[in-house]
Amino acid sequence: MEEKRTRFSVKKGEKFGDALSGHDGVIAAKVGQTLHDLSDVSAEDSNCTPILLNSEEGIMILRHSGAHLLAQSVLQLFPKALPNAGPPTEDGFYYDIFMDPVSSETLTQIEKRMHDIASKKIPIVKKMLNKEELLRKFGGNKFKSERIAEKIPDGGKSTVYEQAEFTDFCTGPHVPHTGYLMASKLLSVSSAYYKGDENLEKMVRIYGTVFPTRKELDEFLELREEAAKRDHRKLGQEMDLYLFNSELAPGFPLYTPNGTIIRNELMKYMRELNSSRGWEEVTTPHVFKDEIWRKSGHFAKYKPNMFVFDLNGDGYGIKPMNCPGHITIFDRKVYSYRDLPVRYSEFGTVYRYEKSGEVGGLTRPRMFTIDDGHAFLRLDQVVEEILSILEMVKESSSKLFEEPELAFNLSLIDKQNPDNFLISYKCANCGTVTEMRKAAEGEIKCPSCSSERLSPDFTKWDDASNSLREALKRAGLSYREFPGDAAFYGPKIDIKARDAIRREWQISTIQVDFFMPANFGLYYVSADGKKEPIIMLHRAVYGSFERIMAIMIEGSAGKLPTWLSPHQVIIVPVNDSSSGYAEKINADLLSHGIRSSVDNSNDTVSKKIRTLHSLRPSYILVVGQKEVDEGSVTVRRKDNSQEKMPFKDFAKMVNDEIRERRFS
Template structure:
């Protein structure tokens, strides 16, 4: 049979080793960079035999995304081999590659310590140096079960029972044998750059009723240079951690007395939220949204009708009032549909866009809570657009362009994914197909590329997920647009058409920033706490050299506040250098220094948080400079900075 590999035509026979087939088209140098082979639409080991009637054969290099995944999966096996060498009593469970590296879960009598991780990593280095091959063989289920039963690996027996089937592939590297579908690198020496990062508890199968295991996380790359760059990004991420900066900037805190996952906003954090919320209100009003507000709790019957009770109740909180059950809202759509139903709607009324900065509550397990990024109470910039089917594409694109404007303002690049029907869902196949096609067609019409994220839609409809990329090249899902034909039907939402008959509207559920808490957490890490001047809770801080300048400082404070600058004064009897360093740690954009010369000249000496000394400015000049800096990002994006928070 004839194949085309790397642009070259080669002759090969079914059953021929893949390595030999690739060697006919690749140089010895390039062949050494191959870690797997893609054939017949799936990945194979380099040592595997060429499948019959398989014309599409392509090498997978270590620099390819798929190649990196193979390296990381192999590194997980190498780590498991090292653990079993050092801790023979440990039982192995699962060890997949993940987006940023790999992990393996172990059942061991005690938690692994940092010293254990060092020893495991050292053993991995030794094993990689031994360069034992990864070999695969397919065995019958009975043989596989005998093999792992003899080793006391109970978890592998459970996995085989759950998977079913009569045959299983088993990989061996060195003295370690594992149940795995592969593929893996040809030999352990191909795992050249790895690092163990941390250890954490993890329930078997993610079930809190099952045993707590020890999960060791690591990462691996094709080269030491890439590993070094990644570890440097990890260190930078630690410096940018929003929980650390939230304390340093005095924005928010958490308290066990208040309860896990509940954010307590301090004055500066509260002001930051207010600025962000006022910005959102202005931008929504400008785009034709009506501001609404629904109750925090609604009768359980409503949640049953919507499908939330059957499909989402494990994420909800419930309470009872006078023997009537109520659900605390995890989202705002029900109230918005009730507003729509409050009167007869005509085709001329549509589209209707209802916007609410709605506080919602969701039951999150303690183990997944993470600062502002995962909380139990949060505010969504939630809106629901009810429109005619013929208006759907325009409305979807309107939301995408809204997201584009806002993300450009904050300096985020973004990409789109369409998440399709999950297993647990409501609605007809026809409605799901109509909704999915509407999202795809809108993105295509707008020239926005997208990927398919199969099975991750909402239970009532497919969605566009907007994934933003931060300064450390990490991805965060924030904005979403969900297309819903099902809930309007369940709540009997109608409009009177041009023909005088009743018709069913379509509903778009959408957020722009998503959870304000989560977005603020992401933004803190993106800008390392140095908010743009328009968003900074404190835009300027007045610093006196001695007590003699206090009176002038008070007059400057009042004058700047009157001009709409958010300003504070540090009048403490401390050294100026100390005050400047504190203001820089607080990431305040401008420091206005007042000494005797500034008092005499009636102005301030301006410094920036970046360390630039801009020299003497009159009070009016300082105010104009700060306000111009505040407005600049909006001018650049063709927007206007005119919302109320600017005068806080």
């Protein structure tokens, strides 16, 4: 996928395709940052870069054309269908179409039609239409019409792309003809909401992909199958780590002894990290009375996701978050500015009633344990604390992931659409400052004079966002900003990791919160004896034990670092005459705290190795007469490489590896 660096000159009035003729695999041209179809005529003399079919941008163009091909095929088979939009994605494309539900048989039919159209090598032609023409052309399709009305200014114009009878409103570019789309495949069908709004129309979303060649498509499909084998649900069963009982506890994981070993090792490590950075451990109840959830704002926003119950006339809620508990502990006494920061951590198990279609495996269970923490701070301590937490994230991920692939996102308020966020408003009439969330309040008025002349004050949001931004920069991390993704009470840093099939999951999070401390009236006493507001930081380093385990298991294909492995050593005696020696070295390893066992089953050596493989032990030691005589062991590693060494060397090696939490 190497981009051709060479640039070519193109004359005014010349087609890019002509300027680049004779170069294989070119499907578009780029001038500056603008992509052009090969059929485009250059507006001036300039230099252009060829976009190769095999480049990242080339593939996106190919896939965008694939989406058009899909829509064309659907329309040929279902003339009443109304296509909405069909973008390329990371590994394919989809198209949202308003139509009757599509079965898997129909999907095959559509795919066949796509191949038919592709094999006809129909030219894809670009045309320029003004807004009136566009609206006339797509008048029968309310979704397209709405898009045109929104995107094109009055008197403006835009391009459409035609392939035979099919036309789509699109800025392109596209491949020159449908023959480029032979290696296409439809992958799945689902429903999606128009504009992502569950109150609007349901669209049929068809997913597919297309590659430059059949070979690449086959490789992609094979890779997907390989990834499915790394699914943590499958590996969790093979390795006997956890289970789900869908009848008795849907969405609730149950951990076996092996799975519990991993959790406990993760906890042990996090306790070390926590205490080295001043986090004290606390323990809070799983159940609180309704009053705390009203005060914290959870009932207002979160009640449908909570397990609640009544007992003897009192209402209770099982905790979906740990913050109210930590606040209750913090609030037990009065703090001087000298006492801060106060940092409370807890492996807090929370319960959230997720909707049926959202639950899945360890990545989205209804019960999970957060390595939670809440820091209670002065304003001037915020940046340092965020930095300290970012360092914890970096340190822990270096121990958990051999090749960390983490994305740091700065989730901010969207000042254009601030209704969903809690913000300060100042009354232009009487000067009162109040905090409100427009989406929850409806009409907003000044609480003291009822004036509607309220102007938003983003100072707190800006300060908090700048603190996060500064900490990210000082930590030397590259990150992306996402306006509108903030929590309703404040901006946050979200750290994401990918699972086996490259879905992103949020793991760590650092959130600045100035509203919840205010709800609970938290304050400290400053040097001049005044009450000052507490700033709170919510943080999770692993995120949840469930998700981090799923990500680690999928990322390593079950080959966990030795310190986390439930089976650090399994000893395989070749026959009964070496089993005494096997027991002896086993006892030695156990006495050093190494998780070791002897496979005494009545099987051949090769059978044992095959069977043990599914448990993903860190080391298998084969011992027979030779090893007994020498006091050695034959070490078989996770990568199946083998080496014979003196037992005491092996014991030291494993011991060091575990103690230093190394990968090998």
